[in-house]
Amino acid sequence: MAANTEKTFKFVVVGGGIAGVTCAEQLASQFPSAEVALLTAAPLIKAVCNFKQISKTLEEFDVEERPSSVLEEKYPNLRVIQSAVKRLHAQQHTLQTVDGLEIHYEKLCICSGGRPKLLAQDNPYVLGIRDTDSAQEFQKRLSKAKRIVVVGNGGIALELVYEVEGCEVIWAVKDKAIGNTFFDAGAAQFLIPSLDKDKPERAATCKRARYTIEGPAATQGLAVGAGGDRQGQSRGLEEPGSALGPDWHEGISLRGAEEVSHRVSVEYQSEVKQIYTHQDFLLSPLSFFIFIFSSTVLFSHTIGSWPVYAQLTNGKTFGCDFIVSATGVVPNTEPFLHGNNFALAEDSGLKVDDHMMTSEPDIYAAGDVCTAGWEPSHLWQQMRLWTQARQMGWYAGRCMAAGVLSETIELDFCFELFSHITKFFNYKVVLLGKFNGQGLGLNQELLVRCTKGHEYVKVVLSGGRMLGAVLIGETDLEETFENLILNQMDLTSYGEELLNPNIDIEDYFD
Incomplete structure (x- = not known):
């Protein structure tokens, strides 16, 4: 192997999202003379800014999207390598990238995030919103849309249905109330009236800088959606960037093609049973029933010529311009598993101990890709949120440092009490x-x-x-x-x- 295709670093972090960048910054600042590498498939990285400690455990921050050069200028010992990981050889302490680079490490931290659980992997009318590119693609499609179907009941779905204007929104939630990940039915009832109100005026300024990489639109790749700091075959049509941070919708216009300001219909205890393209729908038995029963509640929303149709488990069928799949994420462990012996949790995340260590030697993990394998405090639980991504990345960096220095370290206080501050409606x-x-x-x-x-x-x-x-x-x-x-x-x-x-x-x- 040619000399220029091999690199050696004391610390290597994989993933340009909040967890990975926080971990890399922690290591680079604590070991100014050590070589630190941050591998990311995306051209831009996500960094925490405007950090505020609200209380002992509550914290608030913005996420800024930055070119990697900003990190390298701040930390001369930090090298950002834009390339996806092809394979990990845990026993040999080496990573191979899709560009043919072989990277040797002393300590590795995997912060590859999560990838969406999409309703349909190859349907161009199904969008997953996970990174900045897919959010911009959503904005572009929405500008021409009259009706969309949003499927999911988590944070992105909650933010999206409230922010969209000028477009009818059909919101399919599998539960009896909205937002059950975050609150109970009583809180849901408190928030529901906000869906029918006009939103308050907001300042036009954007809270965080945005950079745009010019190039061909990755429509098909975005339709297949994707994960936080996903490292896959190659960056491009199928390779998404880092996960969205808080207030991801600020600074972009989420307006459809209609004059209506805000119209949301919630379909409770409903999931998508079948997705039809326009052509498939015309050939299906449903098309025949519509002509006969078009005035009934089951088919009243289906009339018209739509690019895609969503049949729900409650029996209703909706025609729409496109479907937003916001049904959560799964830990993005590829391509780290092949040939290695990682212990996995029930949710398929890399199981980590109370020092963020995986079962493989000298390999740590943080953020959405990992699952806490220690006995947690009775007041804390893991949720795949950007606050925990930052906390885990920061703590993993401290644990890696302690491992190198042979120091003991206690589980950080942030894992004593679950706390999260956000904004909905x-x-x-x-x-x-x-x-x-x-x-x-x-x-x-x-x-x-x-x-x-x-x-x-x-x-x-x-x-x-x-x-x-x-x-x-x-x-x-x-x-x-x-x-x-x-x-x-x-x-x-x-x-x-x-x-x-x-x-x-x-x-x-x-």
Whole structure:
């Protein structure tokens, strides 16, 4: 092998998303004289900026898309290599890229993210929204659309159905309420009226810089959607970039071809049973039934000539311009598994211990690609969110450093209490601990305070102690409730007074 096709680095990180970039930055700053490599299939990397520590565990930040040169200028010992990984030889401590480069490492961290679970892999009318390129492709298609079908009930689906204007949205959710990943049916009912309101005016400025790589549109590749920091055959039509960060929709216009401002119809407990192209639909039995029963609820939305049709499990069929598949992600472990012996979790993620180490020697993992394999705190659970990607990437970098220096390191405090701050339907949303009573079964008590159009507050109690909370709106309760959850104070004597709006609870427990 020619000399210029072999490279040796002390640390190698795979993935240009939040977890990978955070890990690489941590290593490059802690070891300024060591060679650090960041491998990414995408031409741009995602970096955390405007970071704010809101409380002990709550943090808020923006995500900035940057050319890799910015990282290399900041850290002279950090080399960004734009290439996809072809194969990993764990025992030999080497990586092969699709460009023929062989990379030797002392310590490796895999941060290859997740890839969407798409409804249909090869259908040009099915889009997965995962990275910046696919978000821009969605914007382009939406501008000509009169109706779309959105399938999914997670974060991207929640943001998308609220942001889209000028286009009818049919939202198919498999659950009895919207957003069950993040909140309960009560919170869902609080948020639902927002779908019928005109959205408030926003400043035209974009929170973070965007860079555009000129080139042919990767329509087919984007239709097959894709993962966070996915490393596959080659960057191009089939190779997506890093996962979207918070507020991904800011700075792009999500407007369709109609004059209508905001029209969303929710189809509960529904999944896609069958997808038909226009031609297939005309040849199907459904086409015959429509002509006979076109006025019934099952077929009233199907009339017209549409490029694609979605038949739902509730019996309804909808014609639309395209379908958005927002049904979650799976850990993107290819091509690291072949020939190696990684322990995998039930969700197919790389199982990591409390030092973010996989079962293979000197290989760590962070972000969506990994699954926590340690016994977690009773107040923490893993969710594949950008906040945890940052935390895991940062902690993995510290663990790799400790391994090299033969130092001991304790599990970081961020894994003590689950905490997440975001925005849905233009409301601030804070989630703490076992916010949905995860794993508590019947051994829980709920206290709820709701002011329509203003705030929704729910706390989860067990044995008189607060274990979780959902805060929607400007409640200013997050730090107080975080302390109550962490301190595990017995709140039995306070009862429902805990949520009495006439009591300044912050002063009460100071």
